[in-house]
Amino acid sequence: MAEQSVTISPPHNDAERAWLRQLWQAEWGGELMVSRGRVWCLAQLEAVIARVNGEPAGAATYRIDPADGCELVSINAILPGRGIGSRLLADVEARARAAGCRRVWLITSNDNLDALGFYQRRGYRIVAVYPGAIDDARRIKPGIPLRAENGIEIHDELELAKVL
C-alpha cells in the first residue's frame, strides 16, 4: 500500500460538513440516530473527520456527558481495513480522556459482527444487551432495515464500554 498521511480533526469548512451529511445519509439513512431510546441528530454532535492525503475517508461522532462518560454515537470508514476506524476510535478516546471522561461507551446492533470484533479487539467489553431495542428504535426511525446484508435479523442493542 502506498504511504498514506492520515489526519483527524473536527470538520474544517462547509465542504467537509457537507461531506459528513452525505456520509450519514449513505451509511445511516440520514442524520438521526437512536440509541437507548434517545434520538440524536448527528449534525449537532461533536464530530471528527479522518483524512487520507487530505481527502475525507471516515468520521466519528460522539457526545460527552459528565455523568455518563463519552458515548461514541457513530463511526464510519469508507476505506475499510486500512486503520481508519482504529485511528478514529483512538482519537475519540483521547478527546474523551481530555474532557475528564473515565469511560467510552457505544451501542451497536446484534447483526454487526464486524463491529463487535473490532471493538472487543480494542479493549471494549459487552456490558449490556437490550433485547428488542432496535425494534423499538424502528418505530422512531422506520428506515432501519429488518435484516442486515449478512442475513441476520436486526432486533437488539448491545452496549459496549471501555474504561479509559
Ligand SMILES: CC(C)(COP(=O)(O)OP(=O)(O)OC[C@H]1O[C@@H](n2cnc3c(N)ncnc32)[C@H](O)[C@@H]1OP(=O)(O)O)[C@@H](O)C(=O)NCCC(=O)NCCS
Ligand atoms: C467498524 C469500522 C468503523 C472499522 O473501520 P476500519 O477502518 O475498517 O478499521 P481498521 O482498518 O482500523 O480495522 C478493521 C479490522 O477489520 C479488518 N479488515 C480487513 N479488511 C476489512 C474490510 N474490508 N472491512 C472491514 N474490516 C476489515 C482489519 O484487518 C482489522 O482487523 P483487526 O480488528 O483484527 O485489527 C468500519 O468497518 C465501518 O465503517 N463499518 C460500517 C459502519 C459501522 O458498522 N460502524 C460501527 C457501528 S457501531
